[in-house]
Amino acid sequence: MIFAEHAIKKELPVEEDLINDGASTDKFEGYAEPHSERIADLADRLAIQFNFAVRDRLMLKRAAYFHDFGELTMNRAYISSASELTEAERLDLFRHPVIGEQQASKRDLPRAVQLLVRWHHEWWNGSGYPDKLISKQIPLAARILRIADTYCALTSGRPFRAAFSPREADAYVAESAGIEFDPAVALALLDIPERIPSVVADTAETALDEGPGEE
Numbered sequence: 001m002i003f004a005e006h007a008i009k010k011e012l013p014v015e016e017d018l019i020n021d022g023a024s025t026d027k028f029e030g031y032a033e034p035h036s037e038r039i040a041d042l043a044d045r046l047a048i049q050f051n052f053a054v055r056d057r058l059m060l061k062r063a064a065y066f067h068d069f070g071e072l073t074m075n076r077a078y079i080s081s082a083s084e085l086t087e088a089e090r091l092d093l094f095r096h097p098v099i100g101e102q103q104a105s106k107r108d109l110p111r112a113v114q115l116l117v118r119w120h121h122e123w124w125n126g127s128g129y130p131d132k133l134i135s136k137q138i139p140l141a142a143r144i145l146r147i148a149d150t151y152c153a154l155t156s157g158r159p160f161r162a163a164f165s166p167r168e169a170d171a172y173v174a175e176s177a178g179i180e181f182d183p184a185v186a187l188a189l190l191d192i193p194e195r196i197p198s199v200v201a202d203t204a205e206t207a208l209d210e211g212p213g214e215e
């Protein structure tokens with residue numbers, strides 16, 4: 001089963017420049033491990049569960065690497081700061097999906113990728129941004145990208161906060177089903193074995209033992 005999944009994944013190479021963009025964004029955001037690569041892998045495993053066509057899986061993987069490129073473009077110091085965001089900074093940050101969409105357009109990435117970048121912060125209950133789409137107005141691929149992004153972010157430490165333990169991350173997903181996440185996608189994620197790579201999980205448990213960092 002595992003070998004079959006890896007065999008499927010090898011059919012989906014993503015362009016090297018997108019992988020490099022993802023790595024640059026990870027570094028800017030303060031992630032120690034390959035955050036965008038984790039998101040791309042987890043999103044693709046979900047896409048396989050939902051029987052995506054190969055073309056749609058590829059669009060989702062590309063968007064996973066490029067989803068926060070708008071933050072890199074904006075290049076604001078507050079993004080990797082330990083301080084809590086001010087209201088003005090929070091509103092400014094809300095622009096990054098649209099700026100990412102514009103950058104994807106400039107790069108001639110397919111419109112499907114552009115829209116996934118635009119909608120990666122839309123919430124199932126309609127309280128996300130930038131368009132406040134609700135439930136199935138949000139394409140399934142964008143709902144998958146939302147949960148993969150959040151799950152990988154929660155389970156990764158950043159300079160200003162410790163990572164959630166696997167148990168805490170799973171609890172967050174369960175509690176947020178129907179709010180931030182499509183309940184069906186949340187259930188599918190919790191069904192994926194080794195949804196946190198063991199090396200990342202070990203780091204999270206160690207960080208937890210050492211106590212939470214500053215939020």
Ligand SMILES: [Fe+2]
Pocket residue numbers: 067068096120121
């Ligand atoms: Fe984002």
